[in-house]
Amino acid sequence: DAGVIQSPRHEVTEMGQEVTLRCKPISGHDYLFWYRQTMMRGLELLIYFNNNVPIDDSGMPEDRFSAKMPNASFSTLKIQPSEPRDSAVYFCASRRTGGANEKLFFGSGTQLSVL
Amino acid sequence: GNSVTQMEGPVTLSEEAFLTINCTYTATGYPSLFWYVQYPGEGLQLLLKATKADDKGSNKGFEATYRKETTSFHLEKGSVQVSDSAVYFCALSEGAGGTSYGKLTFGQGTILTVHP
Numbered sequence: 301d302a303g304v305i306q307s308p309r310h311e312v313t314e315m316g317q318e319v320t321l322r323c324k325p326i327s328g329h330d331y332l333f334w335y336r337q338t339m340m341r342g343l344e345l346l347i348y349f350n351n352n353v354p355i356d357d358s359g360m361p362e363d364r365f366s367a368k369m370p371n372a373s374f375s376t377l378k379i380q381p382s383e384p385r386d387s388a389v390y391f392c393a394s395r396r397t398g399g400a401n402e403k404l405f406f407g408s409g410t411q412l413s414v415l
Numbered sequence: 416g417n418s419v420t421q422m423e424g425p426v427t428l429s430e431e432a433f434l435t436i437n438c439t440y441t442a443t444g445y446p447s448l449f450w451y452v453q454y455p456g457e458g459l460q461l462l463l464k465a466t467k468a469d470d471k472g473s474n475k476g477f478e479a480t481y482r483k484e485t486t487s488f489h490l491e492k493g494s495v496q497v498s499d500s501a502v503y504f505c506a507l508s509e510g511a512g513g514t515s516y517g518k519l520t521f522g523q524g525t526i527l528t529v530h531p
């Protein structure tokens with residue numbers, strides 16, 4: 301299995317531009333999570349989906365952030381317009397329901413820099 | 416709400432030294448507890464877990480015991496290696512009876528550097 305795949309690995313953009321981060325979960329996983337990692341706040345859960353439906357988006361910082369999951373194999377996190385304080389590493393993770401050894405599989409992250 | 420507090424880092428050790436990274440938590444129910452490890456340039460990986468009081472999770476020489484009376488889940492390793500250099504995160508998940516919904520609350524992370 302290829303694992304959770306995120307793209308791009310690095311994104312540098314200017315303030316005010318739209319940014320789209322992409323994630324392909326592991327096939328067969330029915331939960332998908334978006335996390336943000338910063339030095340100041342550590343790892344924060346932004347939103348998670350179950351069977352492509354957003355379940356909890358209370359961690360999304362503001363209306364500039366939106367996430368979609370149009371099908372079981374693809375999700376996007378969009379920031380519009382981007383601001384310098386959005387600079388962080390964004391992780392996507394997935395897992396499946398059930399099983400004796402449930403665990404969360406993380407992608408390698410997208411390093412976002414907003415200038 | 417739930418919270419996780421880790422000892423502040425960074426931690427720098429010599430190879431073969433003993434490692435302890437402290438972790439305490441606050442939760443309303445009976446959470447599952449985890450340690451994740453993040454190697455440079457990679458995503459987090461589950462290192463070990465414990466789902467109920469007095470359970471001991473272990474993997475790759477690392478151990479942690481779920482202590483409900485002290486609400487702690489300290490990570491230990493008897494002899495660290497250079498390859499253990501990474502960031503370590505303590506985390507808990509909501510749910511009872513060991514059920515993990517994957518909605519994790521993470522500590523701030525502790526950077527470990529091991530020198531030869």
